Amino acid sequence: MSKITYKSCQINKACNLRKLSFKIGYSHTHFERMSRPEHKAPPEIFYNEEEARKYTSNSRIMDIQVQMCERAVELLALPDDENCMILDIGCGSGLSGQVLTEQGHIWIGIDIAKAMLDVAVERECDGDLMLGDMGQGMPFKSGTFDGAVSISALQWLCNADKTSHRPQKRLYTFFSSLFSSLTRSARAVFQFYPENGEQIELITSQAMKAGFFGGLVVDYPNSAKAKKYFLVLMTGGSVELPQAMGTDAAENSRIAYSKKREIAKQARGKPLKKSREWILAKKERRRRQGKETREDTKYTGRRRPCKF
Ligand SMILES: C[S@@+](CC[C@H](N)C(=O)[O-])C[C@H]1O[C@@H](n2cnc3c(N)ncnc32)[C@H](O)[C@@H]1O
Numbered sequence: 166m167s168k169i170t171y172k173s174c175q176i177n178k179a180c181n182l183r184k185l186s187f188k189i190g191y192s193h194t195h196f197e198r199m200s201r202p203e204h205k206a207p208p209e210i211f212y213n214e215e216e217a218r219k220y221t222s223n224s225r226i227m228d229i230q231v232q233m234c235e236r237a238v239e240l241l242a243l244p245d246d247e248n249c250m251i252l253d254i255g256c257g258s259g260l261s262g263q264v265l266t267e268q269g270h271i272w273i274g275i276d277i278a279k280a281m282l283d284v285a286v287e288r289e290c291d292g293d294l295m296l297g298d299m300g301q302g303m304p305f306k307s308g309t310f311d312g313a314v315s316i317s318a319l320q321w322l323c324n325a326d327k328t329s330h331r332p333q334k335r336l337y338t339f340f341s342s343l344f345s346s347l348t349r350s351a352r353a354v355f356q357f358y359p360e361n362g363e364q365i366e367l368i369t370s371q372a373m374k375a376g377f378f379g380g381l382v383v384d385y386p387n388s389a390k391a392k393k394y395f396l397v398l399m400t401g402g403s404v405e406l407p408q409a410m411g412t413d414a415a416e417n418s419r420i421a422y423s424k425k426r427e428i429a430k431q432a433r434g435k436p437l438k439k440s441r442e443w444i445l446a447k448k449e450r451r452r453r454q455g456k457e458t459r460e461d462t463k464y465t466g467r468r469r470p471c472k473f
Contacts, residue, residue, distance in 0.1 A: 203323075203324050207324075211278075216280070217258055217280040236410075239407075240352070241312045241352050243311065250272070251273075252273055252275070252313040252314075252346065254299055255317070256276050256281075256294065257281040258281050258288060259274065259285035261274075261316040262290050274292045275296075276294070276318075277296070279296055302338045310347050314355075316356045317356060318355075322368075323368070333367060336372075337371045343375070349400050349401050350401040354395055354396070354398070359394055380406050382395045382406055382408075385409075391411065441465060
C-alpha cells in the first residue's frame with residue numbers, strides 16, 4: 166500500500182489570465198492555444214476528480230504514457246540489473262510509475278494535482294507519493310535519486326498561472342533543486358510537449374544554468390504523430406546524447422507507401438511495376454508508338470544478380 170506524504174502546497178483557484186482571454190474574445194490562435202490542457206486551467210484544477218478518472222481509464226492514453234516512460238527509462242541508461250531510486254516528476258495517477266515498478270525500481274512520485282494522486286492510491290501504486298508543485302523546487306536531500314523521469318508534465322511550468330508566477334524563475338528553482346537531489350552520475354529524462362522553439366530555449370537554458378549537461382533527443386522527427394521530445398539531462402559531465410529513434414522514418418514511410426500503392430495496383434488487376442508482365446506491356450506500348458524496342462526473350466524481366 167502506498168504511503169502518501171501530502172506536502173503542503175498553495176493552490177490558487179483563480180485563473181485570472183485565462184478568464185481575461187475569454188473576455189477579450191476568440192481568435193484562431195486562441196482556439197489552437199486552448200486545445201492544450203495547460204491553456205485551459207492550472208494543473209491542479211484541470212486534473213480534477215473527473216479528469217483524473219477519465220485520464221486513467223482511457224486505454225489509448227495509458228498505452229502512450231507507458232511507452233513514453235519505457236523510452237525515458239531507456240534514455241536514463243541506468244546500470245544493468247540494479248534496483249535504483251527514481252523520482253517521477255508530475256507522476257499523476259501512477260501510469261509512468263507503473264513502468265518503474267515493472268522494471269524493478271523504487272520510486273517516489275510528486276504531483277500538484279491531488280485528484281491524480283488519489284487515483285494513484287486507489288490503483289495501489291508501489292511508489293511513495295507527494296503532493297507538491299515542481300515550480301517550488303524538489304524537497305529532497307542531496308544525492309537521494311539515481312535518476313528522474315517526467316512524462317508529459319514539464320510544459321506546464323512554462324505557464325504563469327498566478328500573477329506571482331515567473332516561468333523562468335520557477336524553471337530555475339525546479340532544475341537547481343532537482344540537480345542537487347540527484348547523485349553525481351545521474352540523468353533526468355523529461356518527455357514533454359513544447360509549444361514552440363522559445364519554450365525549448367527557455368527550458369534548456371534554465372536546465373544548463375542549474376548545472377546540467379545534456380540536450381534534446383527528438384524521436385521520429387519527421388512524423389507529425391509519432392514525434393516525441395525528450396530532454397536528457399546529466400549531472401556528471403558532458404556525455405554524447407543517445408541516438409534518436411526513427412531518424413530515417415521519412416524514408417521508411419515512403420517505402421511503405423509505395424509498397425502499398427503497388428499492392429493496390431495488383432488488386433486492381435494491373436501488373437506490378439518492374440515485373441515481366443509490366444515490362445512486356447511497356448515494350449508493346451513503345452512498339453505501337455513506333456519507337457525502337459528490343460525483342461522479347463526468355464530473359465526479359467528476369468532479375469539480374471547483384472554486382473557485388
Ligand atoms: C499528462 S499528466 C502525466 C502524468 C503521468 N506522468 C503519466 O505519464 O501518466 C501531467 C501531470 O503533470 C502534473 N503537473 C503539472 N504541473 C505540475 C507542477 N507544477 N508540479 C507538479 N506536477 C505538475 C499534473 O498534475 C499531471 O498529473
